[in-house]
Every structure is written in structure tokens, then in C-alpha cells.
Amino acid sequence: MSLEIRQVKDKDALRQFVQFSIDIYEGNEFFVPPLVYDEIATLSRDKNPAFEHCDAAYFLAYREEKIVGRIAVMINHKANNVWSEKNARFGFVDFIDDPEVADVLFYEAENWARFRGMEKMHGPMGFTDFDYEGLLVDGFDQIGTMQTIYNYPYYVDHIERLGYKKDQDWYEFLIKIPKEIPERFVRVAEIVKKRFRLNVVKLESKKDVWPYAHEIFELLNRSYKDLYGFVPLSKAQIDYYVNMYIPMLRLNFLSLVLREEDNRLVGVGIGLPSLAKALQKSGGKFLPTGWYHLYRALKGNDNKVLDLLLIGVDPEYQGKGVNALIFSQFIPEAIRLGFEYAESNPELAVNNKVQSMWDDLEARHHKTRRAFIKDL
Structure with a gap:
């Protein structure tokens, strides 16, 4: 069956882009959906002030007119200036367990970034640190939070297969009150x-x-x-x-x-x-x-x-x-x-000072998420 990739160009397609991230997890007891209204605002050039210094494009993959995957690619020019990099970011990524779908989504996103002079692809990240970042790589049997990504385990396999390497990990802790x-x-x-x-x-x-x-x-x-x-x-x-x-x-x-x-x-x-x-x-x-x-x-x-x-x-x-x-x-x-419990936000794995806050409490490291990077 033929696979087609289309760039999101209007509000209807943007709503479908957001809704797909909910539909693909139907029946999953650990997935926490975003608020659709807020997600659309984040991705909208006329609402999100990050577009003062960011460019972005969103792509949907279709098979037989049914959406089977999505990906966003972003360039945060301010971040590149601050950190002296030429990085693009991928994020808001979801796809069925099919290598062809993953391949075409990342191929399109990487080409978009390469055409604009970027040297690396980095993610999953958002426009800012207040957006979703870090692919879940451990803790798939734990309920998510409103601030973090939930994804199926096969996402990790496909992203690594496409040549992406670990750049940084974050840990999350469940703390007994x-x-x-x-x-x-x-x-x-x-x-x-x-x-x-x-x-x-x-x-x-x-x-x-x-x-x-x-x-x-x-x-x-x-x-x-x-x-x-x-x-x-x-x-x-x-x-x-x-x-x-x-x-x-x-x-x-x-x-x-x-x-x-x-x-x-x-x-x-x-x-x-x-x-x-x-x-x-x-x-x-x-x-x-x-x-x-x-x-x-x-x-x-x-x-x-x-x-x-x-x-x-x-x-x-x-x-x-x-x-x-x-x-x-x-x-x-x-x-x-x-x-009864508190859940920490993601903390950088290398940030021992932050993690030491839990030393006097009963805390369990129960999730790990990862940022990946790839040379373009």
C-alpha cells in the first residue's frame, strides 16, 4: 500500500496532527493526552511567541488516506546562537510500528533541516524547555504526566535504527510522602x-x-x-x-x-x-x-x-x-x-546535586527518557 507524506498547511491538518498523538494510544492505560487546545497553540505561529526566533514544519504520513505517523522539525535560532551549534530539533513524533513509516517521516524532517544549513538533528525536543522533551526509554509501565512524553517501546528501536545516538538522559523519581x-x-x-x-x-x-x-x-x-x-x-x-x-x-x-x-x-x-x-x-x-x-x-x-x-x-x-x-x-x-506520592519532573542524569534532594526521602527512579542526536 502506498505511503504519502504531506506537510501541514492549514488549521484542519494541524488539528489532525495533534489528534493523531491521542488516537494512536487509544486503550493504553499509561498514556496521558495533552490538552488539545494548548497543543495547537504551541504549534501555531500566530500564538506561540517562540516563533520570534524559531522556524518549524510539520509532516503527516498517510497510507490509504489514513494517518499513520507525524513529526515536527524545528530550528531554534536563539538556541543555536547561545550554544554555537547548527542543530535542528525533531519532536511531536508518533508513528505506527512500521519501518517504512518511520523512515519517510525522518527522511522528510532531515531533508527540511539539511536544506536550511543544519548539521545535526536533535530530539525529541520542543521549541523551549517548557515543551515536551526526551523519549521514554524505560518506565513504559508507569503512567505519564501532563509535562512529559509517553511513547511505545518500539519508537526507541526505530530511532536508533535510523542512526540516532544517545546525547543525554533524564531521570524521573516517584517519592513517597x-x-x-x-x-x-x-x-x-x-x-x-x-x-x-x-x-x-x-x-x-x-x-x-x-x-x-x-x-x-x-x-x-x-x-x-x-x-x-x-x-x-x-x-x-x-x-x-x-x-x-x-x-x-x-x-x-x-x-x-x-x-x-x-x-x-x-x-x-x-x-x-x-x-x-x-x-x-x-x-x-x-x-x-x-x-x-x-x-x-x-x-x-x-x-x-x-x-x-x-x-x-x-x-x-x-x-x-x-x-x-x-x-x-x-x-x-x-x-x-x-x-501519598510525589512525582518529580525529569532531572538530568548527570545532575547529582538535584537528585541528592531525595536522599532523605523514600524515592524510586522509575522512568528514564533520552535525547538523541544524529549528524545530517
């Missing part, structure tokens, strides 16, 4: 608070967050600037993410650490009740009933899993115990609200 806050966290938090004259802000309402909203992302720019592949967010991108994420926050799991002398934000921790099962029930759609499942997951009392979305510490204070201040707020709240 303790019955009480570990003594070390209490002791270190008090020492750090006094020694560096820091305060943890108590926010009473959502309106109290907005004065700090942009400063949070500016802190993340400083905190992550030396991490693998990170590119600082522009003002337009910060505005975009502020409007996307701040309304979702639950104040119990927003920790802001300020320096007393000038109220400068030097640490932030953000957690969120897991939306994985709610997204599964909604099928990635907000309407007609998806909103109810999401609201219940965020506000209800029967959610037992907390997603640790991110922790950022100003470079001046890294390695000085600021994390203990953040956890001294998170852990008592998680205990009080009946959470």
Missing part, C-alpha cells in the same frame, strides 16, 4: 533562613501571585541558564507562560523564597496535583466535561499524587540549602491534604 517532615529539612531550613536572611512568602489568594509572576520566570532564566540546551525565555514568552500557568497554580504548593534586604526572589518551587488521570478521562478535551475532571483533580480531596513541576534557585544561592526551605513548606501541606 513521609508521615512527618524529615528532621534534616527542618534543621537546614532554619539555618538557611537565619544565615542568609531569607523568608518564605505566605500567599493568601491567587491575586497575591501576580506581582511575582514575571519574576518567577526571570528567576528560572537565571537558575537554568547553564543546563543542557536551555535558552532564556524572552519577555513575550514569559508573558505567554504566565497567562498559561499562573491561573492553574495551587497556593499550597507555590513556594517563593525572598531575600529580606530587598525582597528579591531567590528561590521558587511549584507543585500541582497530578492531572494525569483527569486528562485521560477528558481525552485531552476541555469541553464538554473535561473541565470538570481537571477541576476535581486540582481542587478535590481524592487526588493522591503531587507533581513537582520545578524548583529554581538563583545561582548566588545554589548549594546553600534553599531547597530545604521549599520542602519545609511542601511536605507539611502534602501530608495535611492526604497526598
